[in-house]
Amino acid sequence: MAGSVMGEVFKISTWGESHGYGIGVVVDGCPAGIPLTEEDIQPFLDRRSPGQTRYSTPRKEADQVKILSGVFEGKTTGTPVSMVVENTSQKSKDYSDIAGYYRPGHADYTFDAKYGFRDYRGGGRSSGRETTGRVAAGAIAAKILAELGIRVNAYTKQIGPYICREGHMTWDDVEKSPLRMPDLEQSEAAEGYLQQKMKEMDSVGGIIECIVSGMPAGVGEPVFGKLDAALAGSIFSIGAVKGVEIGAGFAVAEKTGSANNDEFYMDAEGNVKKATNFAGGILGGISDGDDIIIRAAFKPTPSIFQPQKTVNRQGEDTTVQIRGRHDPVIMPRAVVVVEAMTSLTLVDRLFVGMTSRMDRIRDFYGNIE
């Protein structure tokens, strides 16, 4: 596997570079009979697009998605859904300087080490623009989840020292914040912090939290196919992520068992519930029916405008000063990418999980004709 294919049964294959023809994705294993048009996909891409606020690059790329296959008379046919977003605004600028040295915090050096050379225009395949394909596929996954009553929502939980507070935020407020921080007070404070760092030609990091609600219990496979392992792996594949945690996460290090165990109880409808959710909705790698809670740490944008020491391809020490348009903060546009990776992973695990019990398989095939 060379790394651009993901999934066991619901499988996506992405392609494209930041400055080539465009970015695309092929979704193989998409069930037949889902109503699907480009209007279902576009809003997700729009949330990822640059140029939405002063904190993202003003590139104003259209990022218009086209569905090229797998849909007939408005519904998916069960065959691969191919989608493409053409690159429209990349400038034919001179990248020869970038070609020559290795930007700190970027994949320039490692791509050269791996492949012997690289497509240096705007980062090529290691550009954040690569996530466009993930988001397009994620929109289909979100539609499938919605049919099963499952919702996936993410937001910027933290930027620098500013953290959204429980009880001070609602999902409705996410889009009211240019940083997608629904605690609007903290969002404003974070904006001040960010503007200061921008003046200093610097960038900032943060945390995105993703909540899955409506998840049935029993999804995820023991041992290597654990639901949390699959989610961690797929979210860690987003370029700038340096950490992933579920439920109580790293805080468990300082907790005791009595404080961390979630007690079970029966609710009024006779369902098994947990009094707390430190587990983050997953026990033993299998969903427990509670909300799934995931957090991912994003590093500050490595493209900063300060002079930085580095080396060039000739093996000489040098100093670089990056120019151009770069977001000083990754999270606001990455929120939808986290949702996409979560949705894609959940659909794949839900599909694999359909074969866990012989009685259900017998019912399934017994009900056919």
Place this chain on the structure above:
Amino acid sequence: MAGSVMGEVFKISTWGESHGYGIGVVVDGCPAGIPLTEEDIQPFLDRRSPGQTRYSTPRKEADQVKILSGVFEGKTTGTPVSMVVENTSQKSKDYSDIAGYYRPGHADYTFDAKYGFRDYRGGGRSSGRETTGRVAAGAIAAKILAELGIRVNAYTKQIGPYICREGHMTWDDVEKSPLRMPDLEQSEAAEGYLQQKMKEMDSVGGIIECIVSGMPAGVGEPVFGKLDAALAGSIFSIGAVKGVEIGAGFAVAEKTGSANNDEFYMDAEGNVKKATNFAGGILGGISDGDDIIIRAAFKPTPSIFQPQKTVNRQGEDTTVQIRGRHDPVIMPRAVVVVEAMTSLTLVDRLFVGMTSRMDRIRDFYGNIE
């Protein structure tokens, strides 16, 4: 995929429950010509075994590994290596009480939700004993890595509030601490903390750090096959893990780009080096030649002896009091499991990475006969 197979090219398939015949693993894709005997595997299993210290259960299981296939005249043949560790000390005790209710923090409820029933003896497949198969396979992976000059070492970095301090530890001290905390002062303090919690019939959490040295640059695939994504996914598949981070990890949330970017420089031998290693040895999902640094957060053992509220299979609220033998802390025995998952993942990625350049493939096949 039902979850007990891992790897693309170097593939392992594990099986077994805590109270069945035993635990086993089949390694498919193990290259021919590696000298291998049971003595190569046993030390890894011994580090995982219970009964080593007062902080692990006194079960004294032998955990003797047997190699059943794939080795001939002392060397691997290239065909699957099957290994088994028989369960020798499980008691034929009465588990009927455990069968009836769901232990908080355990997978009892989710296994029932998924499969309709479960092997309730000692946790069955969700027992920590399942990791025995991973460790046996990890020992082979470690041998392969050693042949390539790569070393994988882990230790307990944190227990409760006690954290190993840089400059206060050496690898040699890991085994001197019953907690595998090489900062022996912190280890002693952590022991006091742990003993207090044991008196309170409670358990503690912590963090394991794993360092990979000698890693060549250029390993890992872009997009979904990123080296850090693969490592995060595989380490998150260890039962008690609730978070994984690489390099600076979650600390990046409060860092700026100028503080987080690692500058490149040329060393005296003409190699590209990084002045710092906040990246944790991976840039753009590809190894940069520096040490790989991974940390995993382990929750406190969910088996505690205090009474806990829960529900039973009949859907009634009840109170449980767990009995038997359970480690009050997971990390000391999990250190070798983290090493195993890291080693297995690295070998698979190193093998996949052999096909990244046409010139090297041409040389490879050109050199054959």
Place this chain on the structure above:
Amino acid sequence: MAGSVMGEVFKISTWGESHGYGIGVVVDGCPAGIPLTEEDIQPFLDRRSPGQTRYSTPRKEADQVKILSGVFEGKTTGTPVSMVVENTSQKSKDYSDIAGYYRPGHADYTFDAKYGFRDYRGGGRSSGRETTGRVAAGAIAAKILAELGIRVNAYTKQIGPYICREGHMTWDDVEKSPLRMPDLEQSEAAEGYLQQKMKEMDSVGGIIECIVSGMPAGVGEPVFGKLDAALAGSIFSIGAVKGVEIGAGFAVAEKTGSANNDEFYMDAEGNVKKATNFAGGILGGISDGDDIIIRAAFKPTPSIFQPQKTVNRQGEDTTVQIRGRHDPVIMPRAVVVVEAMTSLTLVDRLFVGMTSRMDRIRDFYGNIE
């Protein structure tokens, strides 16, 4: 993938050599709730065992299967089912002569070319004994198929020039023939032919036909996941197979479209039927509800007792004369292997096929809790 793992969702991993500890298989992805004991597996292994007739080696190996995991209180738990058959009758004979040269028609040379050396005792991993693991796993697959009303049966259709005739055979007669040729007249003639060839220290080839009945329409994936492609690939993985055909098979080369197309009609119960079955139950790679018909050509046993020219490991021309016990005909014992590979493939494709329609997925998850 190093080749001993098969399946996308219903996955088996086999291991073992003819003269090592034994042969085993791990079945990952076996649904929970299937009643399973060793008595379900053993009859399949007995059909594969040597020593059943004068046309198979008299080794009288017990081939007793043991289930080591994945079953609790008589039912599968959903976790991996590990099974092993110990090698009991291998002699500690001197194989040093075999080690030195390459037997014609065997994998001795190619194993050496691939791995640099080989386990030369009795063929090692390339021995027909390797199929024991397939048959054990196939028995579980057959149980799953039986729960869905699907039956898989194979027989020896041809040995040398002797071919079973339509209308002259019943399934009940398969076991009445020592060659598993249910046309008992042809079986007798084939016995005479075989005995003649045995006297000449020679061996014979033939064809096995496998029929799947009760298969629902709609199973198999377009393009690379076609049901016939999956069946062909898995049956071709049996050691001695040199050809596979479905339905009319190679005869289509001399047919016309008007003679080869199967006309559709409605039967009395209102089901779509085909007037003929030249398609062999598969159209466009998807089952059409009719019987699936597969044939595989088996080469004559390469181990013959005549002197043969070959080369040794030192690169010198030489002559070999194979000794020991070798079946002069492969088909009678391979019948159950063909059934096993067919069953394993069908289960995997049936499981993957559960995700082809959104309405069915919605029903499936809607019916849970």
Place this chain on the structure above:
Amino acid sequence: MAGSVMGEVFKISTWGESHGYGIGVVVDGCPAGIPLTEEDIQPFLDRRSPGQTRYSTPRKEADQVKILSGVFEGKTTGTPVSMVVENTSQKSKDYSDIAGYYRPGHADYTFDAKYGFRDYRGGGRSSGRETTGRVAAGAIAAKILAELGIRVNAYTKQIGPYICREGHMTWDDVEKSPLRMPDLEQSEAAEGYLQQKMKEMDSVGGIIECIVSGMPAGVGEPVFGKLDAALAGSIFSIGAVKGVEIGAGFAVAEKTGSANNDEFYMDAEGNVKKATNFAGGILGGISDGDDIIIRAAFKPTPSIFQPQKTVNRQGEDTTVQIRGRHDPVIMPRAVVVVEAMTSLTLVDRLFVGMTSRMDRIRDFYGNIE
């Protein structure tokens, strides 16, 4: 897996329908540094294109390939190569009649059974036009093979009763025959036969043979990953194939071991050779260094212009008469498809095979940096 992704390490993902936007393929795992332009791909597509002779449909589609990603400055970068061929000549004709019934010998009924409905325009995903993506990817595979000294060539061996004779054909003559039958006498006879069948509004079947030369010994994995199993599975995934055989193929049924075993000898250069090649270049699933010989049986085109009995979607018996443009023979255009599937499979197996020996892996990584 929903079936449009193939390969373990060299992985392709195809998409597209006969009457949608176009047909495409994404190649993931293509090594970096291969010179690649659209001119490398186009000749392969041209050989598959309709309108080449009077025996193929006169659609005159351009089938112009565009490379959309993965190539920079004329060389592959190691990232996914996406290619597309737009559909240019599909007519906006009325397909409502086709939509209503099931054409005999086609996948109309099985697609409906599987997915509940289908894209009925020109066969949709089950159209032979789907193979365009395979051929484009196969062209890249052929380039990789060429760099390793391996050549893959196929031709029409048989049409109806007319069979190319050994000694009467050369590779140079393949393109001189409108049927790609290099025995030009037989080709002429086959043309007569074909014209007769066309007059009768009928179609004809045949056999394609593919020869791989320059293959190194030692490629292919034991058990399920056998080289012949992989080739059989991938070639059987071509729509009209009903049988695949390697080397002596089905003829082994009537052979004896003494006649079928290939004797080994040392050639003048000190290489191990086989006196004959009944094995077809593969022993024990591993290449033996000799030519690989594969044959595939193709059914006659199911689209014939005679009236045929069938049923409609309403479940009524009816009669259909297919109209439009349909090749009366599949083989001439399928020759390059067989080559493509062979090449794709070989590259994947060659890549996987790089990890079979520890000494070679050590050399590989030892030689880096």
